[in-house]
Amino acid sequence: MKFLRNTIDKLKPNFEKGGKLHFLHSTFDGFETFLFVPNHTTKQGAHIRDGIDLKRTMFFVVLALIPCTLFGMWNVGYQHYLALGQEASLMDNLLFGLMKTLPIIIVSYTVGLGIEFAFCQVKGHPINEGFLVSGMLIPLVLPPDISLWMVAIATAFAVVIGKEVFGGTGMNILNPALTARVFLYIAYPVEMAGEIWVSGIKGGAVDAASGATTLGILGAGKEATVDTYNAFMGLIPGSIGETSALMCLLGGVFLIATGIGSWRIMLSTVLGALGMGLILNMVGGNPYYDLPAYQHLIIGGFAFGAVFMATDPVSAAQTNRGKWIYGALIGVLTVLIRVFNPAYPEGIMFAILFMNVMAPLVDNYVIKSNIKRRLSRVKA
């Protein structure tokens, strides 16, 4: 540790104003604050209730993602050996999953951080931890067999078009991880559908395995038997990190307990989906309408989206009442898109992105109505 500190202190003058490497000061600063707590002190009166900063926020979300990630890795292996009909131990499953998942994670971080560093350098901004979470979220919402060059393109798109053009971390309108996924979904529809959800069965290696997700089957208008236990635990094919509602729940509890994620958004999203599901149940008609409302919560990426994507503090609504409206509409829209538009099986992705765009509008009306209410009190 001491050696590291000494080295950094020795290098520091080079990067300060007037130093010959000053043009790289953002990068240097980024590494230094990443390795050590910065020793900058506040010069004027400070009003701190809690030392929470971007670093801790982002770090906690990454912590909350660990259960999903580990389980996701294991599930990739589990689904693979299940489809092949082979017995596999816990380690086998994990190792196979690790081999599939790790390259995707590495590509996502390398590309994303590379672009982020370049932009900070050019703009002269300090480097922040904004991409730490996105870089983890992107692999978790992708299928295990995705080509790495697609991951790279999608990440680059998400960081540049989804984030940097709006001014970088904290300024983005859309959730960057979902931007990456929706990009792939629209740019390469063939590669993002069909037999991709179980790793290693593409190309007819296994005849018996269908590899389709529940959403895919239901979307095709067929009846799907949803095994509630398996779907809740996450023992189903799907994107790497999103299959297990239980693990998302763990992450969600952690986020709520640490005050990072908004419980209002999570709860209202669930309520919205349940409500819409119940209404459709009453209407009835085809297997999708009749799917028990609670099962909407555990199939597909609903749980993952509600916990990790919808609560993104930048792109979500900011006011408390706005959060209720925002979350509820995400839930309602998710079920609506799933049931009424089978061409887009994954409704939560579109629902969240749509509400990301609408969030400022929701806030605007919440604030306006608040002003109106208080104004009428003044007049009375």
Place this chain on the structure above:
Amino acid sequence: MSTEAQAIEEVAVKEKEPLLSKKNRKLVNNPLDADNPITVQVLGVCSALAVTVKLVPTLYMCLSVLFVLIFSNLAVSMLRNVIPGRIRIIVQLLVVASLVAIVDQVLQAYAYEVSKQLSVFVGLIITNCIIMGRLEAFALANKPWPSFLDAVGNGLGYAVILIPVAFFRELFGSGSLLGFNVLGEGYQGNGVMMSPVGACIVLGLLIWFQRARNGYSEEA
């Protein structure tokens, strides 16, 4: 009295203006960059999004717009003193519509495939805001020669944006250029570039590039 004399004097000076004076050259140069109809005035965007999937139809579209723009500007400029102000829009529409009908017929006769690809967008040149905008803002108040130059400038300004957009969309969307495969058989077409969303993004990037270069910023 004195102002009137001045005005007359100015008119007299104007008539002696060389054909390609600095002011006239500006009419052509300005719309190419600093006052581009698409990236700065944000006009004619619908066709920029709709016809730029492939380069070939885009080139035809640019030529068609250039043709219609030049001749409608000329015609309206020549008619400007006899068009009654209250029905000027209808007269302009008539002029544009007849020219578009000519373009449409020519395309159908000599470039049937392209005309099918462009489908309604040839007809929709009538409603292209660039054309109506130039007629209203320029041709109605200027002589034929400056109007001609203005039309050339704006038509080229339109093309100068559409062609790069189509270039990138065809390159990344289908891996080809002008219909010839350049990225290899194995290239996987990018669906975003095939959809109008891709045009919107490429257009945005072009505007970004242009503004970064020109140092333009939106006034608050």
